[in-house]
Amino acid sequence: MKILVTGAKGFIGKNLIAELRNRQYKDIYEYAKDTDPDLLHEYCKDADFVFHLAGINRPKDECEFMEGNYGFTSKLLKTLKKYNNTCPIMISSSIQANLNNPYGISKRAGEDLLFNYSKETGANVLVYRFPNVFGKWCKPNYNSAIATFCHNVANDLPITVNDPNAIINLVYIDDVIEELIQSLEGKGNFVGSLYEIPIVYTKTLGSIVELIYSFKNSREERFIPDMSDSFTKKLYSTYLSYLPKDKFSYDLKMNVDNRGSFTEFLKTPERGQVSVNISKPGITKGNHWHHTKNEKFLVVSGNGVIRFRKIGTEDIIEYFVSGDKLxxxxxxxxxxxxxxxxxxxxxxxxxxANEFFDPERPDTYYLEV
Known part of the structure; x- marks a missing residue:
């Protein structure tokens, strides 16, 4: 299958092309602003499916809205007609197509072109009105508040939120790409006269900013965000993609003494704590018990023995452990x-440990094995 992607170097275009290649779609025609215009004829002649993602959303002059969102769409459709190519065509519109601002008007005009083209040629057209799309590779300080917030917070730059109670509808880039590939395979989510992304998140700007700052603070606090919440999981992945190249790593506090060291790695309120314990040769650590706290030990380097004795008994149980056998x-x-x-x-x-350490209630009682 030969697939034409316009707007190939844009946010959605780059993500789509990357995933198409992951799924072994090999014949992909990439059309962007700097592509030789003559290639559009070759691409439109041979394409079996068109993802029309090209558009204008932050022009220097408002007249560019119609030129980019209507004019190029018209050119694309005329070129397809020239070669009698009635392959399916998907267009990325916007929820602002419902509004009477210059951008919305230009987007709606592009939609109308496709609907009329479908009536005239019988071609299958798939119109998607995207809400705010967020995820990796989105340009900050351009047209995405999420990209700007993540970039600025990760780079210790200030952000501005005029109304923290403002509500925003969001879709995640991977969900968008999955839906677009479903549409390519004839299984798109068709609702009424339009196609829609199935998973949409409705959030306030204030709650989003609070989450992003919590991601930044999580390094120092060693907390992992709640990955059971799908929006938090996706926003966290997005935030990490905006880290500066010199800030991928961060230090942990090592508690060091002559026996070795103990270092907390990760903590979660609901999943407990992961730590790294280093013991010097001949050193024994522990000799304590717990009421409710329970732990799992995994020796990954060296070899030793873990000993147990049930409270009130004399029998000692031994487990010999080694990094050679995890x-x-x-x-x-x-x-x-x-x-x-x-x-x-x-x-x-x-x-x-099933709970992170609380100095007020350590649930740890010294007793020799």
Whole structure:
């Protein structure tokens, strides 16, 4: 299948082309502002499907709206007709097509061109009115508040929110691309006379900004956002894509003594805490028990032994562990336990606890195994 993508270097275009290639669509004609105009004839002659994503949304002069959103659409359709190519064509319109501003009028005019073209030629047309689209590769300080917020917060720049209670409808780029590929395969989400992205989020600007700042602070606090919420998950992925190249990494606080070190890695309110424990050769750590707190130990380097003794009994249970064989050991409640490094090098253990450490209620009681 030969696929023509106009606006190929734009936000949606780049994401679409990348995923089409991931799915082994090989014949992709990329048309952008700097493409030789003569190539449009070749592309329109051979295309089996057209994704018409090109458009103008931030012109220097308002007259460019009609030129970019109506004029080029007209040129595209005339070229397809010249070669009697009635392949399906998808157009990216906007929810502003319902408004009587210059941008909305130009978008609606482009839609009407397609509907009339369909009546005239019988071609299948797919009109999508996108709300605000967010995700990786979107240009900040252009036409996306999300891109601007993420870029500015990640780069320690100020942001301006005139009305934090303002409501915004959002769609995530991966959901958009999935829907567009569904439309390519004849399974688009058709509603009335238009096609729609199935997953739309309605949020206030204030709540979005609060979330983005929480992402920034999560590094210092070692908290992971609530990934069970799909919008939070997608916004967090978006935010990370705007990190400056010199800020991909961040330091953790290592609690170091002569026995080794203990470092908190990640914390979540509902999924507990992950830490990294390093024990020097011959060192034993632990010798305590818990009422409700439970843990999982995974030795990833070195070798040692984990010992247990149920409170009130004398029997000692031993599990020998090694980084040569990755094995998770559950630390049950009501058992005092320790871990000893039996090797001649540092032993590294990944530790998960079902709750992060609370100094006011540590639920940790010293008792020799």
């Amino acid at each position: 094995e998770v050991v559950d630390i049950p409640t009501g058992y005092t336990h320790n871990i000893e490094n039996l090797g001649d090098k540092d032993m590294v253990t990944i530790m998960w």
